[in-house]
Amino acid sequence: MVDRIADIWGTRTAFARGERWPVRVDLRLADGVTEADVDRWVASACVLCSNGCGLEIAVKDGEMVGVRGRATDLVNHGRLGPKGLFASWQGVRNGDRLTRPLVRMGGALVETDWDTAMGRIVERSRKLLAEKGPLSHGFYTSGQLFLEEYYAQAIIGKAGLGTPHMDGNTRLCTATAAASMKESFGSDGQPGSYSDIDECDAMFLFGHNMAETQTVLWMRVLDRLAGPNPPRLVCVDPRETEVARHAEVHLAVRPGTNLALMNGLVRELFAHGWIDEEYIAAHTVGVGELRSTVAPWTPERVADTCGVDPADVRRAAEIFGTSDRVLSTVLQGFYQSSQATASSCQVNNLHLLRGRIGTPGNGILQMNGQPTAQNNREAGADGDLSGFRNWENPEHIQELAELWGVHPDTIPHWAPPTHAMQIFRYCEQGSIEFLWVSATNPAVSMPQAPRIRKILEKEDLFLVVQDLYLTETARYADVVLPAAAWGEKQGTFTNVNRTVHLSDKAVEPPGEARSDLDIFLDYARRMDFRRDDGRPLLDWTGPEDAFRAWQECTRGRLCDYTGLSYEKLRGGTGIPWPCNDEHPDGTNRLYGDGIFPTEYDRAESFGHDLLTGATVGPLKFRALQANGRAILKPAAYHPATEAPDDEYPFLYSTGRTVFHFHTRTKTARAKQLNRAAPSAWVEMSVPDAERLGLGEGDLVRVASRRGEIVVPLRVGDVRPGTVFAPFHYGYWEQDRSGPGDRPTAANELTETEWDPVSKQPILKVAAVRIEKVADSVGPAPAPTNTASRPADASAVRPTAGGPDAEVEERPRETEPPAAPDEGGRR
Amino acid sequence: MKLPVYLGMLQRAEQELASSFRTVADGHGDEPDVRATCELLASQCDEHVAAMQPLVDRYGSEPSDEPERLHAAALPHPRSGPLALLRDLQDVHLLASFVDMTWTLVGQAAAALRDEELQQVIADREAETQVQVGWLTTRMKQAAPQALVVAG
Numbered sequence: 015m016v017d018r019i020a021d022i023w024g025t026r027t028a029f030a031r032g033e034r035w036p037v038r039v040d041l042r043l044a045d046g047v048t049e050a051d052v053d054r055w056v057a058s059a060c061v062l063c064s065n066g067c068g069l070e071i072a073v074k075d076g077e078m079v080g081v082r083g084r085a086t087d088l089v090n091h092g093r094l095g096p097k098g099l100f101a102s103w104q105g106v107r108n109g110d111r112l113t114r115p116l117v118r119m120g121g122a123l124v125e126t127d128w129d130t131a132m133g134r135i136v137e138r139s140r141k142l143l144a145e146k147g148p149l150s151h152g153f154y155t156s157g158q159l160f161l162e163e164y165y166a167q168a169i170i171g172k173a174g175l176g177t178p179h180m181d182g183n184t185r186l187c188t189a190t191a192a193a194s195m196k197e198s199f200g201s202d203g204q205p206g207s208y209s210d211i212d213e214c215d216a217m218f219l220f221g222h223n224m225a226e227t228q229t230v231l232w233m234r235v236l237d238r239l240a241g242p243n244p245p246r247l248v249c250v251d252p253r254e255t256e257v258a259r260h261a262e263v264h265l266a267v268r269p270g271t272n273l274a275l276m277n278g279l280v281r282e283l284f285a286h287g288w289i290d291e292e293y294i295a296a297h298t299v300g301v302g303e304l305r306s307t308v309a310p311w312t313p314e315r316v317a318d319t320c321g322v323d324p325a326d327v328r329r330a331a332e333i334f335g336t337s338d339r340v341l342s343t344v345l346q347g348f349y350q351s352s353q354a355t356a357s358s359c360q361v362n363n364l365h366l367l368r369g370r371i372g373t374p375g376n377g378i379l380q381m382n383g384q385p386t387a388q389n390n391r392e393a394g395a396d397g398d399l400s401g402f403r404n405w406e407n408p409e410h411i412q413e414l415a416e417l418w419g420v421h422p423d424t425i426p427h428w429a430p431p432t433h434a435m436q437i438f439r440y441c442e443q444g445s446i447e448f449l450w451v452s453a454t455n456p457a458v459s460m461p462q463a464p465r466i467r468k469i470l471e472k473e474d475l476f477l478v479v480q481d482l483y484l485t486e487t488a489r490y491a492d493v494v495l496p497a498a499a500w501g502e503k504q505g506t507f508t509n510v511n512r513t514v515h516l517s518d519k520a521v522e523p524p525g526e527a528r529s530d531l532d533i534f535l536d537y538a539r540r541m542d543f544r545r546d547d548g549r550p551l552l553d554w555t556g557p558e559d560a561f562r563a564w565q566e567c568t569r570g571r572l573c574d575y576t577g578l579s580y581e582k583l584r585g586g587t588g589i590p591w592p593c594n595d596e597h598p599d600g601t602n603r604l605y606g607d608g609i610f611p612t613e614y615d616r617a618e619s620f621g622h623d624l625l626t627g628a629t630v631g632p633l634k635f636r637a638l639q640a641n642g643r644a645i646l647k648p649a650a651y652h653p654a655t656e657a658p659d660d661e662y663p664f665l666y667s668t669g670r671t672v673f674h675f676h677t678r679t680k681t682a683r684a685k686q687l688n689r690a691a692p693s694a695w696v697e698m699s700v701p702d703a704e705r706l707g708l709g710e711g712d713l714v715r716v717a718s719r720r721g722e723i724v725v726p727l728r729v730g731d732v733r734p735g736t737v738f739a740p741f742h743y744g745y746w747e748q749d750r751s752g753p754g755d756r757p758t759a760a761n762e763l764t765e766t767e768w769d770p771v772s773k774q775p776i777l778k779v780a781a782v783r784i785e786k787v788a789d790s791v792g793p794a795p796a797p798t799n800t801a802s803r804p805a806d807a808s809a810v811r812p813t814a815g816g817p818d819a820e821v822e823e824r825p826r827e828t829e830p831p832a833a834p835d836e837g838g839r840r
Numbered sequence: 841m842k843l844p845v846y847l848g849m850l851q852r853a854e855q856e857l858a859s860s861f862r863t864v865a866d867g868h869g870d871e872p873d874v875r876a877t878c879e880l881l882a883s884q885c886d887e888h889v890a891a892m893q894p895l896v897d898r899y900g901s902e903p904s905d906e907p908e909r910l911h912a913a914a915l916p917h918p919r920s921g922p923l924a925l926l927r928d929l930q931d932v933h934l935l936a937s938f939v940d941m942t943w944t945l946v947g948q949a950a951a952a953l954r955d956e957e958l959q960q961v962i963a964d965r966e967a968e969t970q971v972q973v974g975w976l977t978t979r980m981k982q983a984a985p986q987a988l989v990v991a992g
């Protein structure tokens with residue numbers, strides 16, 4: 015047994031390059047329950063991060079009693095991380111769930127029945143449609159629903175109502191991943207595979223604290239590092255993360271300067287001839303502009319702007335330029351910072367310049383944050399069109415119109431679908447009067463929380479919130495709908511490397527809670543949305559109908575699901591798309607042939623200017639004649655809009671901790687996780703703390719131009735001049751929607767600002783000041799075994815889980831599974 | 841040679857464009873993307889003015905007050921709200937298009953003069969101006985339906 019709170023990544027199973035990652039089955043059952051007691055094991059995958067680890071839910075007496083990793087699953091080879099082990103089941107099966115719909119009466123939320131709740135929604139919806147039309151409606155959904163649920167929402171919004179105002183909280187976590195791939199390759203669609211970790215000689219983690227965000231993926235890296243011929247690691251992160259500690263080169267760049275570094279790394283490739291001229295000529299366009307844009311970025315200039323050592327810039331570039339097989343991963347350190355899309359495109363460019371993409375060990379993983387973010391991007395309940403279709407291509411709109419049986423003009427395509435930040439702006443201005451929030455908690459997770467709360471509480475905004483719990487956001491709602499959780503409903507979802515899992519229903523939802531799909535279908539029925547031929551717009555009876563309809567929507571598209579079925583997905587592992595007649599077992603990597611979806615007819619986007627977000631448009635895109643070649647897109651660096659000054663001298667960055675997910679609605683309800691990181695804190699470097707006379711655990715006020723938090727201080731390993739706060743900590747435990755006199759939500763301080771292309775909010779660059787409020791009464795409640803570790807280890811008791819955090823691990827229990835192109839699966 | 845007339849007009853127009861972008865940035869601070877992008881583009885215009893100086897030094901420049909009429913703040917209408925945003929962006933678009941075409945025409949003259957330095961200065965700046973026009977178009981197209989159909 016291993017205490018998996020203390021030992022987050024568990025036992026090592028070392029392996030060498032080119033070998034298959036050994037299996038290790040991780041198992042955690044409720045106290046007193048053994049495997050022999052379990053009635054049924056129900057196949058699913060974890061939904062607490064984007065990794066999508068295959069698992070089985072243990073069911074006993076109609077209740078979830080634990081989980082076990084699936085040894086045969088391509089994603090995790092049996093392993094689970096702390097969140098999956100403890101929160102996936104305990105986080106949803108507890109007494110706090112919403113069990114009946116609520117409606118606002120005389121200012122308070124009171125329980126009611128479904129007819130009344132849905133009746134209110136439909137009444138308001140119809141009235142607004144009649145008076146103001148569809149642009150009065152907005153939908154803000156999630157990265158945590160199932161594919162079938164997003165597709166239903168997309169059809170309701172785009173073909174039923176006809177509103178362009180649909181987005182998901184995927185805007186906060188993954189919009190830049192999608193945007194950068196659209197710019198470089200013409201379409202969303204992850205080039206790389208997790209098995210590239212098994213094959214690579216060097217690995218670059220760009221703003222990706224993998225050790226905490228995708229713990230099981232990090233186990234794969236640790237196992238490579240523990241084996242013969244380990245990959246060389248390069249880490250770009252302002253914090254001394256676990257990744258940084260294992261890295262050969264750690265570039266702790268000043269927040270907001272990623273693009274300067276990337277321009278410098280690309281320049282080094284040119285300067286040393288570490289480029290593949292033949293590949294560039296055959297498979298890319300735009301090399302001239304790229305070369306001239308990066309020309310000024312010598313290592314010295316990079317060092318000056320980013321606050322790093324020029325020798326480290328050279329070493330990092332050399333590792334990239336000279337390693338035979340190189341894998342890059344990118345996440346929030348890039349996506350939620352300044353010039354996000356441009357910086358992430360430069361990662362793509364590094365690989366394209368060397369022709370290192372789509373072959374074993376040569377990959378790009380533009381990561382996602384949330385478990386089902388990929389599906390929202392595919393299905394189009396966010397700012398995309400279903401099936402990676404292009405809103406600027408009339409043919410694509412026509413295809414959707416035919417699938418949905420409506421006139422093309424019903425589908426809003428006069429401008430890009432409205433992004434989340436703009437949806438909230440329209441709510442603020444009063445032109446959106448109906449907002450339906452599903453499975454997300456914007457009151458805590460969106461930037462500039464004081465402003466978001468003001469918008470949510472507006473009298474003239476009719477707010478519907480659909481969730482498992484009475485979240486901070488739900489407290490503002492006019493109608494609250496109780497949703498069924500993971501394990502209580504059926505559906506599919508897709509992880510970072512395109513692997514599709516089926517999650518079967520294990521237990522009944524509590525009380526009257528319903529699946530999100532049922533709720534959307536009910537709304538569509540009550541609104542009487544119809545196709546032009548008079549048939550109901552959505553005549554599905556359940557998720558499998560939705561899945562079949564979705565398969566038709568993807569036929570011939572890059573994200574082709576036509577070769578999949580629920581039955582096939584019950585075969586012991588997830589399967590990576592495209593999966594069709596040509597690739598019946600799925601596809602491990604994309605673009606190994608150097609052919610990209612940049613043909614006019616295939617492209618999901620005609621692209622943008624990376625500096626301003628101006629659309630390129632069909633004419634100029636045609637003129638570019640990419641025609642299957644990738645597009646090398648650069649942008650000039652410019653400094654972040656908010657820089658530290660005398661009044662607000664520190665750079666403030668937000669992020670996550672390994673023990674929590676999103677706004678903790680699930681993870682805080684797993685006692686093992688909650689004890690490890692029970693409440694908010696802020697991190698500062700030793701020299702800064704000494705200068706300000708602050709010590710471990712002192713209560714401090716961190717203030718920006720927009721708001722403040724009051725939290726204990728962790729004196730830790732952040733870059734001097736920078737402070738860091740975890741973003742998980744809102745107010746629901748205190749039965750409040752906002753801070754009262756103890757603000758803790760990191761977003762009290764962040765700025766309403768976003769990347770010009772991906773529209774992802776910039777949550778990692780703000781200027782703040784810090785002052786002491788009270789002396790320490792004990793160490794900060796931050797973990798000691800993550801990037802939040804204290805500088806003085808002796809001052810804080812080490813994080814440990816205790817008896818109820820013991821997990822059974824069975825290393826090398828079976829032979830590891832093999833990916834599709836490695837002779838796996840039939 | 842009348843090139844100095846156009847050089848004077850262009851330099852003046854870039855100054856007006858910079859100032860127009862700043863007016864819009866200040867007036868629509870609640871639209872963060874508009875504020876940030878307009879500030880960025882204003883500094884681009886400043887750079888264009890500076891980049892033109894060697895050409896002005898070489899060919900001379902005649903003063904022009906024409907572009908002033910095109911300044912975004914010159915038109916009287918309400919300065920806040922969705923409709924005002926649209927109008928302001930449209931005004932700037934008018935001026936930016938004027939600048940864009942002026943670069944094109946000066947570029948034609950540069951080609952005729954076979955002045956390579958002049959041509960290089962023009963090519964880069966003209967491309968940037970085209971992106972400016974493109975951004976304004978993109979942003980207006982996004983804002984128009986909401987501003988014209990539903991906003992109060």
Ligand code: SF4
Binds near residue numbers: 064065230
């Ligand atoms: S790595 Fe992610 S998907 Fe896997 S168990 Fe942990 S939280 Fe779940």
